[in-house]
Amino acid sequence: MAAVLVKGGTVVTSTETQTADVCVKNGRITEVGPALSCKEAKLIDATGKLVLPGGVDVHTHFNLEVNGLKVADGFFEGTRAAACGGTTTIVEHPGFTPDGSLFAPIANYRKDALGNCVTDYALHGVVSKVGEDTGQELARLMADGIPSVKAYMTYAGRLDDDAIIAVLKAMKRERGLLTVHAENHEVIAELSGQLRDAGRLGPASHPLSRPDYSEGEAVERMIALARAAGNAPLYIVHLSTGVGLEAVRRAKAQGLPVYAETCPQYLLLTDERYSAPGDEALKYVLSPPLRKQEDCEALWQGLADGSIDTVATDHCSFNLSQKTERGRDDIFACPGGAPGVETRLPLLYSEGVKKGRLSLNRFVELVSTAPARLMGLAPAKGEIAPGADADIVIFDPKRKITISPATLRHNADYNPFEGFEVAGWPETVLLRGEAIIEKGKHTAREAMGRELKRTRFTV
Numbered sequence: 330m331a332a333v334l335v336k337g338g339t340v341v342t343s344t345e346t347q348t349a350d351v352c353v354k355n356g357r358i359t360e361v362g363p364a365l366s367c368k369e370a371k372l373i374d375a376t377g378k379l380v381l382p383g384g385v386d387v388h389t390h391f392n393l394e395v396n397g398l399k400v401a402d403g404f405f406e407g408t409r410a411a412a413c414g415g416t417t418t419i420v421e422h423p424g425f426t427p428d429g430s431l432f433a434p435i436a437n438y439r440k441d442a443l444g445n446c447v448t449d450y451a452l453h454g455v456v457s458k459v460g461e462d463t464g465q466e467l468a469r470l471m472a473d474g475i476p477s478v479k480a481y482m483t484y485a486g487r488l489d490d491d492a493i494i495a496v497l498k499a500m501k502r503e504r505g506l507l508t509v510h511a512e513n514h515e516v517i518a519e520l521s522g523q524l525r526d527a528g529r530l531g532p533a534s535h536p537l538s539r540p541d542y543s544e545g546e547a548v549e550r551m552i553a554l555a556r557a558a559g560n561a562p563l564y565i566v567h568l569s570t571g572v573g574l575e576a577v578r579r580a581k582a583q584g585l586p587v588y589a590e591t592c593p594q595y596l597l598l599t600d601e602r603y604s605a606p607g608d609e610a611l612k613y614v615l616s617p618p619l620r621k622q623e624d625c626e627a628l629w630q631g632l633a634d635g636s637i638d639t640v641a642t643d644h645c646s647f648n649l650s651q652k653t654e655r656g657r658d659d660i661f662a663c664p665g666g667a668p669g670v671e672t673r674l675p676l677l678y679s680e681g682v683k684k685g686r687l688s689l690n691r692f693v694e695l696v697s698t699a700p701a702r703l704m705g706l707a708p709a710k711g712e713i714a715p716g717a718d719a720d721i722v723i724f725d726p727k728r729k730i731t732i733s734p735a736t737l738r739h740n741a742d743y744n745p746f747e748g749f750e751v752a753g754w755p756e757t758v759l760l761r762g763e764a765i766i767e768k769g770k771h772t773a774r775e776a777m778g779r780e781l782k783r784t785r786f787t788v
């Protein structure tokens with residue numbers, strides 16, 4: 330593979346900002362420094378641009394099917410949208426199968442992903458049934474390069490507290506990381522029952538059925554279960570509330586290995602969207618639901634002060650047409666989720682860095698370095714340093730784009746951030762030294778993404 334020299338840009342990592350060149354050989358970064366020369370290298374002029382490590386989105390659902398409905402993307406279009414938005418590695422959360430098998434979802438998703446991914450990719454496991462063999466099975470999964478699994482505290486595949494403790498103990502023993510969707514199932518069941526009995530089946534009932542305290546309690550309980558399991562490491566996905574954040578903050582202050590992820594929708598959108606007219610409100614049916622402005626502010630603070638570790642997307646692109654068909658007359662039957670993989674870096678840069686809420690280095694840490702480290706992808710991913718994979722985003726901080734389905738490559742028929750004006754967009758994206766995005770367009774010859782074997786939890 331040819332050498333590449335990225336010249337004259339501002340190289341930004343989670344710890345440093347410097348004007349420097351980056352030399353790439355055989356898909357890896359070989360040198361970072363001023364005025365490099367690199368023999369017979371293809372030159373990429375990055376003057377006036379930011380040179381960032383490729384984004385790492387550790388929460389996508391590109392291949393999900395629920396109740397006979399499939400999301401709009403699939404791996405190819407989902408990872409192409411990711412690449413256009415500056416993300417070069419994704420970690421997909423498979424849906425659970427009715428029989429609760431740990432291995433069937435992995436086998437199915439591997440088959441679908443193979444040869445179809447524009448970015449590099451990895452999978453989480455999902456554990457929805459716990460039995461005598463679960464400990465051994467988790468050990469096998471981790472030996473297969475999958476050191477994280479997800480448990481749900483709500484939905485049909487949810488686990489009870491005793492099952493969660495068993496999983497936490499097994500994960501701790503094997504040096505794995507349990508990721509968890511933390512909402513109190515009984516609270517949600519009770520409140521949605523009350524709303525249903527009252528005939529309140531419109532979008533406004535969605536956030537009412539999943540109040541902030543259902544997340545706050547579940548996060549708090551999860552932390553208690555992890556402590557009981559011998560301080561097992563714990564990763565809360567899509568944290569959405571100030572009360573949930575407070576629980577995480579307290580746990581961190583006690584030195585517990587508790588980590589949290591949030592998503593742009595919980596930072597930038599509020600539950601006012603559920604009173605939008607017509608079917609518009611259905612676009613925002615996702616779980617947890619959008620919250621109050623105070624929650625958004627608290628989460629920004631959590632990102633800045635280190636209480637929240639990563640920003641992922643929970644990209645789950647059911648079309649508005651699917652949401653309308655199932656959810657117009659009954660909000661509780663509406664498929665949940667929204668697209669977001671393509672807009673994560675530009676939104677966080679624009680709304681975070683440009684608005685003074687985050688430093689440039691903290692931005693890189695949140696979207697790339699920390700998720701790579703927590704999910705066993707470092708040091709190959711999430712870094713611009715000799716030895717790392719040459720996954721590089723040449724980011725134009727001046728490029729202005731108004732977000733709309735027309736300006737994006739994802740396959741869904743709407744975008745929840747439509748109308749947001751962002752300043753900053755990826756111009757060129759390299760995956761292992763090869764340009765997969767040039768002038769904002771997908772130009773790679775093929776879907777060259779590989780499945781990544783991840784290492785065990787070490788943070």
Ligand SMILES: [Zn+2]
Nearest residue numbers: 388390422643
């Ligand atoms: Zn999710």
